[in-house]
Amino acid sequence: MFGGRHGDTAGIARPLATTRGLGREVWAERFGPGGWVRELGQGFESNDAEHLCQLAKGPAIGRGDAHSIDNPRYFVEAADQMGRGAKENREHHLDAMRGLLMIAPAHTAAVRKVSAEIYFDHTKPSDIRMLASVALFAKTAAPFNLLQGLIDDLKHEPSDQVKMFVVSIIKEIDKKSDHPCFKPIAQHIRYLAPKVAALFPSEWKRKDFLTSYFMLSSGYDATYDYGGHSMFAVLMSDSYLPSVMHIAFGDYMANYFFESFGLTIRQQGMERVIDHMMSPKRFGTAFGHSLWNFGGRRRLARNAADVSTLEQTIEEKLKIAPKRYDPMRFEMQINAFGHDIDILSLNESHFMPLISPKYTPGMLIDNLLKTDRDLHHFHNMRDMTFMVPTEFGLPAWLDIQMPTVISYTRKSSSFDMTKEGAIKMKLDHRLVIDSRLTENFGFGIPLMHVALGMGFSKRVGVNLPLNVDMDANLATGKVSFNKDFRLPHDLINYHFNPYSFKHYLNEPEKSMELALFKDQEVKQFKQEILGDILGVNFHVDGYRLPDEALSQDLTDWLYKFDWRQKLYYWITNPKWHPRKLRLSAQPAETNPSTGRVFTVKHKMTPPEATERPASTFKEFQTDLPESFVHVWHVTDTFKGTKERRAEIEFRYSYTPDRTKHWFQLFYDRTPFSSKEKDHVKVCLISKAKQTTTDWEKVHNDKIQHVNDDQKVEVDTTLHYGKNCKSGAEVVTHVEYSHSDQQKQWLHELETGVTQTQVHGLDNPFMKHFKGCTKGLKKGLMFPYSCHKFIIHSSQLNKMTMDVKFNEHVRLHENPVLTTLYSIMRSAYYPHLRLDFMRPNGTTPGEIHVKSVVRTPCIDQRVADIEFMGPRHTSIWKSVPVSWGAHWAPKTATHLGMTNMQSYSRKWYHRYCDIQHNSVATFDNVMYEIPETTCWKVLAKDCSEHKIFTILSRNTENKKKDVRVLMDMHIFDISHVGDAIMLKMDGVEQKLVDDKPKVVMNERGVLTHILTTINRTLATIETPVYGLSVVAVDSSVFVQVAPFYRGKLCGLCGDFNLDRQHEFLTTDGRRHNTAWSYASNFVVPDDMCTIPPDTGASTPVVTHY
Incomplete structure (x- = not known):
């Protein structure tokens, strides 16, 4: 639905035929004299455009419109009529727009013209216009002047949904990807993005999950001319549920682009079902569920007849008509390589039983689970052959096959939920996926009826059993999972074998394959792990390249690759390294585990509660007085002749004004392995306190001082070892305050004149401060500008941290900490300005850190960091950091x-x-x-x-x-x-x-x-x-x-x-x-x- 495009030349690859299993006649016709010329001639002349139209037939055929779509102009004409019909034609218009997007690579000019007309017509539905913007940005390589006009039109855009969606597209494309499909449009966007960021700073910075938005992630490796991308788009209407949600994954290889997988979900009126189930009158008042946690998060700071009578009187006087739900409809469409694989379409008749008075909680899930299933499916997920001419007269071809078997078994499963909130669920499922991928690249020698080349065979087999009993109670906040192990069983079977081949076209039985690596060139491994610790023995065996051959790859993977390249290295294996891995689970030889019980409990008490939740840890002393208290208690027990048990308790308490917070964590683990004799314990207590807004200064002459001297202090004590008294101890004190730059900005508010500029940015407090004082002069109690000013000026960009640890903490002997420091130091090495590898005068056992956060650009945050340890000092400048509050918290509440x-x-x-x-x-x-x-x-x-x-x-x-x-x-x-x-x-x-x-x-x-x-x-x-x-x-x-x-x-x-x-x-x-x-x-x-x-x-x- 949303695909990328490589300039004006790349298209979606056309499947011609397969190369394995073909008869002699097919091979002779394909590679015989003149055969490959005819095949290539058809592909490069007309069939590509024809096939692209075929890709779009799926949704229209589902609506009985097959007679209309042989000519791609069908989609153009249907899209051109969008917004002129009745509301019930909206689904038909969305189908037409989807078809328009899919034929875009073959009919660029026509699709671009119609998409521009649709987008610039503000009277058309917003979701249709958002799809048109996708066509302009991602499918038709819109020229610079058209993009410039589109951005200028945003200043007069009446729809906030369209504005947010288009701004998010521009921001995502501006990530400067080297992906060939997005590089041309990114070249235009990089000149226009600063203008968009300046015009719409709030929309540019915010990723709001209640508005329409677009996400794009892409990567490209020029060495192998291989890349990939993922897209995620959400179109919102007048509901908290998206009207359209689409996710797509695409691959790029040697100037070809494939939309390998796409999932599109469309709904209308489905909030009626969700409202019925999640309504506070039905769910919240019974089990205490906070409605703020539905689609969001928030911290809490007579009889019904009287209320109903009063509401009814108001409605009669005002003649307020209740808002009716749209007819319920749900569609899910899955496609791969341009073909629709499966379409699920449900209408109101499927959902009415869920909101009927006879429906009981859990009925739908129970009806789904209680029916046994034994399903087996076979799909050839990739079935493609590419053929291209070469300068030396031999046809080059690439064949890709990926047959996949999916087996799913379900039996003796059930679900039950009472009106009191008690839930019982029993699952006995097994999912097996076995996929085999072969890719062959070679040259055909027509006169000799021989094909020579290289390829690989890859297998990914996964066995996922799920048998568990769950007991939960929504009223008491307890959930328990009980699982019995069924051992032994295989879990993973994976191999990647590269080879060279020689295929005889007339005598395929003589064809041969020769492995690229000999047995003595790979390292075999075989190991059994975790048996003594968990009571379940994991058997691992296989082979890989020797350590000396992988040392450089490991360095590059750790320090040079981005996350997508790291993923490619393991999944795609671009270097064709031979690999094999088999993983199975079986009972341990001694003290085997027979099952597992996992329990989670949660309880909250308000400040005036006379009793607080009890603790099972003797190290616990007290919670923050007069506060809300949340307690989560988690236990994980492995059943068997030897009980292995881990227990963790997390307590969070805070005062109603949210100026004091206590975090307490207690952990206790019994000896798991035979070598362990003592418990492992962890005790952490963290106490945070902060100043807050001085509301008495919210007056015209004092508003600039409302956040003066704001501060946040966090004191943390950590003990770990055999107990929480005599083991290792780490004490940390962190203090946040305004940086010198922020103090200067606040001081400038006295005169109302900006005297400093940092990277071209004026005083960021000035705009909202002036708007605030203007609103206060009009007599407003709390103008919106005051709200923004107080929030922004309450941010504390300076952090100082002092860490002390006792003699039991062997900082430089801890392999985890030293490895983590080495990785971070290598990753941020370009920002290192000074490094003294010698004692710096600090007391042994102490670390001092100072950080000052800056925002040089509207969407960039960096920090200047000074680190003083027992053995060295380092200074880092302009280190990219996240937008998290741990770098720069705010005190506004x-x-x-x-x-x-x-x-x-x-x-x-x-x-x-x-x-x-x-x-x-x-x-x-x-x-x-x-x-x-x-x-x-x-x-x-x-x-x-x-x-x-x-x-x-x-x-x-x-x-x-x-x-x-x-x-x-x-x-x-x-x-x-x-x-x-x-x-x-x-x-x-x-x-x-x-x-x-x-x-x-x-x-x-x-x-x-x-x-x-x-x-x-x-x-x-x-x-x-x-x-x-x-x-x-x-x-x-x-x-x-x-x-x-x-x-x-x-x-x-x-x-x-x-x-x-x-x-x-x-x-x-x-x-x-x-x-x-x-x-x-x-x-x-x-x-x-x-x-x-x-x-x-x-x-x-x-x-x-």
Whole structure:
């Protein structure tokens, strides 16, 4: 579906025939006088284009359109009509666009023309336009002027999904790959990428998994003229589920490009099934599952009839139409080398039983597992022959064959899940894959009826048995796996044998193959490992080249190869090294293990809990006081005459304001081998504390000092050995603070003038600081620019680390540490500026490290590092480092901000706010509404589930009251003088600052967390429902889980992450003015008046 292209000449290789197993007549016709000329003439004249069209027939044939596609113009005409038909024709349009992409190498100009027309037409569906952008960038080698026009058009792009997708394509292609298929377009992109990064810095830096995006990874080895690539594309619509998801793997070899494997998944309306199963009213309130963890991550900081009646009254007054699900449809298509292998298509009739009242949890899985299966499939995954003429008159040919057998057996399997959350699963599966690849390259000698050449034979056989019993309880957080070993059995059988050959065309029985390496040139090995340690003996035997022949390869593999080249070395074996490996498992001779039990437990307690989770380790002392506590306990036991048991406990506790964190890890392992006499123990305690935002300085004249003197300190103590008292000890102190450069930037905010420039970049704090002060002058409580300024200025780029260890830590004798240091030193050797291999004055047993992080480019982070050890000092400059918080943490904690966002965007959550009469939606559209004291719907779940409703109204003293309707509770936040009051079901909640009150349901599941700060700010956190509400003075801030994407309505918008659809109400009407839209969510009341629509307010679209 998404393929690469090598300039204007490379195409998809055309399978002509096979070379093994052919009859004498076929060989004579192929290699006889004139036969190869005819074959080549057909391939280079017309059949390639014909075949490329055949590749695209699969999806159209599936829809009964085979009569239309013999002419490639079919796809061009079908694609040209996209967006003009009804919504139900969308699948047909996607099929036509897929066909258009597949015929692109043979009809470049036509496909480029139609794709450009589709893309630049902003009225066409966004997913169709995104596919058109793939054609322009990856399939048709668009010229520079067309790409430049496409980028200029991004400035006026109405669809955020299209913008994010195109920016991600440009960023991925700009990785400067040497892959021949992408090098031509990359040459153009490298001149345009800086412009895109400057125009859209937020889109360029962010990889958001709730928006459409494109990923590309490629590699190329010029020595062997061999390369490969992988693509991953996600097209999003108005749901947290992708509408289209595609992954493709391709190979490049000697000017030929193969799309070796592709998987395309398309869905419509499938969120209806997921919502039914994962709805908090069905799943969260029963088992305590946090809805924030569905598609994201977040740390937690009366009767139902009353709530339902109030919600129904609001809906009747506002005439809010619930959002209906699209008809359910699911399609999965697998293709290889341009051919559709398998197509799975399911419609609504297949999924309706899953959401029926009679459906019980686990019924679908049990129906799938309880049926025994014994399946055997044979596929020739690669069946191709290439023939090319040569200058000396002999035809050169390459033959590739990969017959593969797949065997799958399932018996006596079952799955059961009760309404209380108890799960029992039994699996007895076996998967066997045996693949044999042969590649032969040679020259045909027509007059002698002989073919000479070289080739190799490779076998990969894998035997994967899976027999396990699982017991789990979602309510208690315990999962246990019990597996009985069935030994002996083979696991892996692999060989790679290169050879030369001589094939007699008329007498194939005389054909011969001669191994390229003699037996005495390879090293045999045979070994039995891990038997004494695990009780299971792994038998390994085979052969390889001698050590002296592989020494240079090992050096190159460790220090020179990128990850893809490392993968090629083992899988593709470009040097044709002879290899053989057989791996089998059998019982150990002494103390054999008969099975394995693996158990995981998790428990969380809130700050006010009187009892904390107990520990099985006597080394444990206490958790962080007045904190949330998470405890994970894992045990791994090998059953048998000798019990081998390993146990690990991880405890994480943090205060509600997230300024203190404790990490505790305890590990205990019994003697596994016969040589071990003592337990192995590890005890680690790490305590982190940080300063945080000084909110009292969030005023126009002090906002620049809000993050002054921020600091993070981490103290860690590690003990290991026979016990945690007398063994090895390592003590570490790490401190993070602002770097000198950051302090200079903060100082420049006093004058508002940038005086420093680093690599052409101005003061990065200045833009958001000026926007923040401007918003504060307008009377806003917390402008969006203040949010960005506080987050960015809270980053601490300077780190100092002091490490002390006792005499039991033999640092320079540890083979793991010394090898790791050697690898890192070699990998980053170009950044080494100074290295003294002599004592530097530090105390023996101490290490001192200093790091300062810099950002010379928008998407690059480097660090200057000083290392002082007992024996040497080294200084490193501009070392590339990751964006992880361990290099430069942030101290901001407001609105769910956490340093986990630096590792995964799933921890990032947008917010909507209303300040005075200014609204900023989830999709960052800002607009003004007239003054009114009526209740207004800020955000409401307008799906069929109707999980929550959030309302707000202005008071006479210009503050805001808030009402939250959720399941069985009604929460009211109101103002009494300058103080704030929080009620639950009409009862005032007496709260102490920074000490949250936890609300649990009848099952003991934590459902709500209520907090007040200084009696001026109130928060309602509902992890089960995936909702966070913050009310302060004249402002309200709302955050919701990704689960609600596209389901909401109200002043905060629909949360579909596409601003061009922001002013659409649930009845399908588009509104031209902000108040025309917002008035639909003002609740009529005799005690207030609704202002008329003046048409004066227009929305302002801002960057994320």
